[in-house]
Amino acid sequence: MIDDLKYASMAEAFINGVQKAKQENKDKLVTYTMECESQPLQFYRNSEKLKMDFRHFWSDPEGVTLVGVGSTLDLTADGHSRFDSIQTRWLAFLKEHQISIEHAGTGPVLMGGFSFNPVLTAAEEWTNYPAAAMVLPQFLLTQRENKAWLTVNKRVTPKDDPKALIATIEEQKNMLLADRTDEEGYFQTHQDLQVTALFPTEWKASVQKAVDKMKAGELEKIVLSRALRVKKEGSLNIPALLYRLKQQQPNSFVFAIERFGDAFVGATPERLVKREGTKFYADALAGTASRGGTQAEDEALGQGLLNDKKNRQEHQFVVKMIKDDFEAFCDKVIIPDRPVLYKTRDVQHLYTPIYGHGKPDAHLLDAISKIHPTPAMGGTPKEKAVALISELESHERGWYSAPVGWIDSNGNGEFSVAIRSGLIRGNEARLFAGCGIVSDSSPTEEFKETEMKFRPMLNALKEE
Template identity: 30%
Template sequence: MKKNPTIENFLMQLAEQLEQLQAGWHWPENTRLCSLSLKPALPLPTGMADSLDDFYYTAEPERQRFSLGVGCAFEYKASQPQAARGSRFDDLQRAFKTLQSSWARLELEAGLDSDAVYSPVAAFIGFAFAAEDRMAAPWQDWPNTLLTVPAVLLQRQGTQLRLHLSATAECLRSPVQRQQQIHLWLKQSRQLLLALKYEGSKFEAGSSVGESGVCLQQIRSEPENHHWLNLVEQARQLIHAGDLAKVVPARHLSFKASQNLPTVKILETLSHRFPACTQLGLRRGTSTLLAASPEKLLRLEDGQIDCDALGGTLPRSDDTIENRVLKQELMQNPRIRREHALVVEQMIQALRPLSNTLPSPKTPSIMALRQLQHLWTPIHAQARTGINLLDIAARLHPTPAVAGTPTAVAQHWIRENEPFARGWYSGAVGWMDAHGNGELSVVLRCALVQGRQIDVYAGAGIVADSEPAAELEETELKLASILGVLNAGVSEQADELQRHSPRATGS
C-alpha cells in the first residue's frame, strides 16, 4: 500500500491517543455502540481518488461538504417487502431509537474551537423507491432499507474536518478486544485517508470517462420506446378520467462497457459537471451506485425543515437568447406551472402535521443544471418538538416529483405498468445524527455500476396535457446527462438533444 507521510504521522499520533485512552474507557452499562470523535490534523480533502471495498460517500461541492464512511459498526437492513407504505419507516424508526438510546459518544480531544460547528457522528440511511421492492437483479447487493453506522467516518464542513471511530461495546470489553479494535480502526482509517485527494491535487476540467477509451453498448431498454409512449397515453387517459392528477413513469436502460468502469473517475467527473448537485457514491458487494442528485428530499437541523419541490423540466441552452426563451416558458407555461403546483401542494400537506409554522410557497425559481433546468420551490418549516428526520421522510416519500399524485394511486399504477423494479432509483440516501438531524437526497441522475455493466434510469412527470413524444425526449435528456459522463459519444448526443429537443415538461 502506498504511503503518505502526513497521513502516517497523523495515524501514529492517533494510535498514541487511543493507547493512552483505552485503559480508562468506561461506557454506561446499557451501551451498544461507542463512537470516538476528533478533529484530525490533515489537509482538507476534496473528494475520492481511489476506490474502496465498501463505502458511503456524499458530497456537496459548492458547499464544501462531504462525508465518507467505511466499515460497519452497526447495521439495520430490511430486504423483505413491506406491505404497508409506512411500515418500513416504522421499523427504521424503531431501529434508530434503539440505537439512539444506547449510543455512547466521546470527544477524543479537549480544547476544540468553541466557535466552530462540528458535524456529529452520523448513521447512513438509504431506501428503495418502493417498500415492496424485492431487490432483484441488478439490485441484488442492496437491501430495501438500510441504516448503518460506519466504523470510520470522515466529514468535511467548510474548513472543518471531523473523524469518527465507532464500534460495538462488545468489541471494547476487554484489553485484548480494545487492542484489536484499535488496530482495525487504524487500518480502516489508513485505507480511507489514502483513498482521498486533497486540496492542491489537479483534475482535468471537462474530461470524461469516455475520453479514456470506454465504449458502451446498449443491451436492454425497459420498456421499449413505443411501449413507454403507449404507457404515457394510458396515463393521460386515466388523468382525463379523474383517477390521477399526475404520474411519473420511468425508463431503465442497461449497457455493457468495453472495460470495467472506473467508478471513482465517474464520481470526480460528476462533481466537476454538476457542482450544485449532491454527489452520491455508494458501494456494496460488487455494485456501486453513483448519482448527481438535484433534489433534496429534506434537511432537518435544530428543528428547521428545508425541502426541494422540483417539477417541470426544460432543456438548458448555451445560447443566451434561446435560453432566455426557455426560461420564460418554464416560468409561464400553464401546464408546467400546474404540474409544479401539484408537487408543492402535496409536500406542504405532508409537512403540515409535523410543523409549527409553514409559510405559504413563493413564486418558483429556476434550478439551472448543465443540460436541464427545473422549476424549483424551496419549502421551509419549523418542526414540532420531538420530530426527527425519519418522521418527516415517512410523510414526504415518495413525492409527486418521482411518483405522482394521489400518491397511492400513482404508486399502484407504477407497480402495475413499469416492467422493472426501480431499486434505489428515486428512493433516497443521506445521513442522520444521534439527535435526529440530517439530510436525505432523492436518488436521481444515477447509474448502478457492476464491473462492465451499467444500469441507468430516468422518468418524466405526466399530466393531462402532456405530449408523449416530448416526455420521451425529456427522459433522453436526463439519461444523456449521466451517460455523457461515461461515454464521449453519448455526451455529444446530449448536446444534440439539448439543441433540438421539443419543449418537454415533467419532473
C-alpha cells in the same frame, strides 16, 4: 459513560473503551473524532485498499461532503414500517451509547437510503439493496467550511487486545488519509460505452395509457420512468465517475452507496428534506426544459418554462402536497408565491423552496416517511399513482427516485431524491430517468424529456 469523555488521543479512547467493555462484560461503541487534512474523493479512492463491503459518498451543493467506509452497524428493514423500524433502532442504539458530538455530521452518522416502494420485487439487480439500509461507517470523513474531520466508530469487546486494535486502526487510518500524486490521471480515465434503451416503445404506450386514465378522471398526475443499459469493457471506475459528476453538476447532490460490490450512484438536483436544529427544508422541483445554446436562447427557454401551463400545473401538484405533508410535523410552513428557475448543466427546472419550523418531537425520518414519495416522483393522488406505476413500468425502480442521505446522532441530516442515477454492477450500469405525466402530455415529448435527464449520468460515464 466512557463515550461522554474527551480523550487526548485515539489510543486513549480505545484503551478506555476496552477497559469499560471488560468491566461491564459487553461490547461498547468507541467514537473518536479528530481534525484532519484529506480530500473526500481521494479518501474514497484510498478506501479501495481496505476492501470493505460498504462505502458511502455524499456531497451537497453548499459544500458539505461525507464519506463513509466500512460498517459498524448495518440497519435494514422491509415493508411499510421500514422508516419507523430504522428510527426506533437508531434511537435505541444512541441511547445505549450516549455519544455527544461537537460538529453536525461527525461522530455516529447513519448513511444510506431506501427503496421507492416499501416492498421490493424479486428483481435480481437490486439484491444488495433492501427496502431500507442505513449504515454507521467505521471510518467517516466530514468536510464543511474548508475544514475536515475524521471519525472512527468501532465496537470493542471484552476480549480485544487494545494495542493490536489501535495498531490496526492506525494502519487503516493512514491508508485512508494518504496523499496521492497521480490523482488527475486516475480521475480522468475515459469510458467507451455501449448504450441500449430498454423497452422504449412499451414506455410510450404506458404514457398514453396514463394520459387516457387522467382524461377519464382517475388521477391527476403520474411519474413514469424508463431505463437504459450501459456496458463497457472492464469495470466502471466509481471514484472517477463521482469526480466527473461533481465537476459537471456543481449544483447537484452527488452520492454513491456501495453494498457488497454494487454501486448506486447519481447527481440529483432535488433535496427531499433537510433537518437543521428545529428547522426543516424541502425542494419542490418539477417542470423541465432544456438549456439553450446561447444565453438568449437559454433565457427564452426558461421564460417559456415559467409560463408553460402544463409544467406549472405539474409543479403546483408538488408544492401543495409537500406543504400539506410539512404541516403534519411543522408548526409553521413558509412558501414563496411562485417558482423560480433551477439550472443544471443539462436541464432547467421550476423550483420552489419550502421551509418549516418543526414541532418539538419532529424527527427527520418521520418527515421522510410522511413526504416520500412526492408528486414529483410518484403522482397524485399518491396511492393511486404509486399503484399504477408498478403496473405500467417494465422495470423495478429499486432505489431510483427514493430517499438517500444521512442523519447524525443529534437528528440533523439531509436526504435527497435519487434521480439522475444508476445502479452499477461490474462493467454494466442500469440508468433511470422519468418525467411527470399529466392529461395533456405527449408520449413523444415526454420521451424527449427523459433523454435530457439521462445526460448527466451518460456524460459523466463517457467523460464528455
